[in-house]
Amino acid sequence: MARKKTAAASAASLELPAVLDLKAAAPLAEQLLAMRGSPITVSAAQVERIGAQCAQVLLSAAATWKSDKASFAITGASDGFESGLRLMGLSTERLMEQEIAQ
């Protein structure tokens, strides 16, 4: 799992793995939690497949970062990523706008 991490204070970046299936959800949540607090750029360039649970994790992360007032961006969304989200009635934009319903 490619994982690039810059100094904790500055913006962090995370490279999503190719397959975001059921098994990938827990490690992904863990990784994201560890990076909480600083602005983050998540690269979805390598993604070939995404399942519902990983979408949940990313939605939650977007909402979390938003509530922390830190920036959360998804870059380079691959076709696989986009079409996987589209299938589930989601989109990259929608994902980044996720907020916690009060």
Place this chain on the structure above:
Amino acid sequence: MDAMAEIRATFFEECAEQLAELEAGLLAIESGEADADTVNAVFRAVHSIKGGAGAFNLDDLVHFAHVFETTLDELRSNRLEATLDVVRVMLRAADVLADLVTVARDGGSVDAVRTRGLVEELKALVGGKKDAPAAAPAASDDGPIFAPMVGDGMDGLDFVPVSVDLSDMMDGGESRYRIQFRPRAELYAKANESARLIRECLALGSGEVTCDTSAIPLLTDLDPEGAYLAWTIELASEAGEPAVREIFEFVEWDCDLSIDRILDASAMAADDGVDPEIAALLARLAGGADAAADEPAADAPMAEVVELKPAAAAAAPKPAPAAEAPAPRKAERAAAAAESGDAKAAAAGSAPAATIRVDLERVDRLIDLVGELVIHQVMLSQRVMQAGLARASDVAVGLDELEQLTREIQDSVMAIRAQPVKSVFQKLPRLVREVADITGKQVRLITEGEWTEVDKTVIERLSDPLTHMIRNAIDHGVERPEKRVAAGKGEEGTVRVAAMHRSGRIVIEISDDGAGINRQVVRKIAVDKGLIPADASLSDEETDNLIFLPGFSTKEEVSELSGRGVGMDVVKRSIQALGGRVSIASKPGEGSMFTMSLPLTLAVLDGMIVSAGDHTLVVPLTAIIETLKPKPAEVRGFGNDQRLIEVRGNFMPLVDVARQLGYREEPTDALSGVAILVEAENGARSALLVDGIQGQRQVVIKSLEANYGRVPGVAAATILGDGRVALIIDVDVVAATSRFEQNYFSSGLQAAE
């Protein structure tokens, strides 16, 4: 999901079939076996491709197909004689048409000069007959797509190209459903995937998915394996509610699900002037029922068809739209109308084969279930025996009959997946034509046994190695005409490809009558490239086999054909990956023959059942060279706790399987066990030490990855007659010889446990 994309995919699928039919027909004409039906079939193939291409605005394809069709029409109406030259031009035109289809599908570019050249040639064949009925303005290269083909001989099949929004048509006359789906965590825990369920729903028709994300918590509160999303799917589909429910059959208990029909009369959009062929395409796509519901169904000629084909729509009971009493009848008529394009086309030529398209997944599931059935039947027999019932008792006799029946079912189900190798073979004539052209040689291709059946997965992976071997046979095997004449042979070389069943495997022989393998040259190259020592003494056969070594290339200069960086080693490896073997026989001056032997299916495997520790394992038979009882003098310790075994003067690693897989802590006693000599895909040999051999039998392969997860060292699993699961060893991984790999491997194993 994109309804359009799916229709497109279907279109290209059909194109492939039609191109095959086209080529087969032309070849039949070439060899003089054609009748009127053949010409019609050829014409129809091109016509259908043109029709579909028009709907997708594939202008290049339409142009070319049109010119081609015009020429074919001349042939069909006997205004043009099918001389050898004419057929050759047409064969090349068929190649170009195939290229255009490929480009339309995958992008890229075609050789425009070649296309234009052929357009000219085709037009030249038609000659001055520009006023021929079919020669509409479209024959000009840059006109509008093409004009309606009036009176082109396709009686009544008026080809009226219009821009049709196919996705709208998909909605027409279908039932709409609102599916509300809220999975619970258990659904994911059972390895179901919501995205897959949604995809399956959308595969039934078209629809819109909305996702409710309001339940998503903060990351700190999130259980990554929980379920927080819910979906609403508005689905328009031909399929009935049961079909929709069926998708959720296995997850019903792990989600909140509601499926409601929405009654929406406006969905019955009328769409006039739809090309019957597109309608038919859509109809087939949607499962045989109508697609363009209110299409000009009531028109007089169509009504006749209803009379003729009353059963057309019977197979697909249409849910009647609200407040429209005669709707079912209408739908039926529309279905018949959709079919009329086909029916009439069929009337013009041979009837289409009575086949259905079935999702491969369904067949696989059936195969899986039948495998279970066989296992349970064996278990049942064993229980009966254990219960002490006599062999002649009614129960035992009944069970014997059941056994025969299950075997028969298993064979029949396997036969569903089996396909004739024709689909691969029919690509060969073109390959041979092209390679012969490039190399300036004259080659005749003979294929035999093209109806030999083999599993679909094997067929798919057969094409590449076969292509490569034929290319090789022409490039390296067959000599140039002048050389052949000098050698007292005919100018034209022969490449023969034959497929046959032999002892439960499929054997494919590729032979040529060329010069054979030049062993001195092969040996010299191998020495030059450092593949063998200069003083190695090799038998003829061993020398021939050198060409399978990685990094071997016989041609001094890299030709256009062999310079693709793919050597025979790749061929050998891809055949081995399929569980097959390849061998060569060559006679100088008389030619060479490559023989591939492949398993008929990848769903069952011949294995040796062995025990290691308390476990039963299966070693694929294809990897095994021999088995032996180690003698004390042959086993040597090596390093820390590694062992080597000496076999006829060669040392190879002795891999302790029970220990390697973590079944046992202490080393297995080599002298009480059995050593199995195996060859990995890279040709490395090693010996697997197991406790004993139980027997040899065919086992049904069950994917471990799909049902559990990937475990290094284990290729798959199977279920034995007594119901126990036995793992199938991945010989390549288990036999990984370097110490580093072994250490890495065993730590990986522990992590997996």
